[in-house]
Amino acid sequence: MRSICKQYGLYMAWAVSLVAVAGSLFLSEVLGFEPCKLCWFQRIFMYPLVIVLGMACYKNDRRLIPYVLPLSVIGGLISLYHYAEQKIPGLAKLLPCTVGVPCNQDYIDWFGIITIPLMALTAFIFITVFLLQARRSGGEEE
DSSP states (O other): OHHHHHHHHHHHHHHHHHHHHHHHHIIIIISOOOOOHHHHHHHHHHHHHHHHHHHHHHHTOGGGHHHHHHHHHHHHHHHHHHHHHHHSGGGGGTSOOOSSSOTTOOSOOBTTTBOHHHHHHHHHHHHHHHHHHHHHHHHHHO
């Protein structure tokens, strides 16, 4: 499995970002869920990944990985904070969303654990792990 991640990690990261963006658009445009402020920040870090990773896959260029990794790590940290804000009531009082949808509102709460920020966090973690594996592969080939 590790060798597959090393060889195809770039493509797998792109596929995860594509699914995440498609899911984000489905939730907002089809189901009508209005994104909160933190959701917008997560989108800001996820949406470019589809384009940049798609170009990297098309050219099989692993040199873009160091430039893309900060996007996935920062987006993941925002998702982690957003998830914590939803699950820990005291955090919502620190930086409250004053305009639009409250950031601690749960549109989806499956099994009391799975929310939209958790799904975004999972996507960012997968992207980061796949890119780290692909970067190791690229270094060995050169």
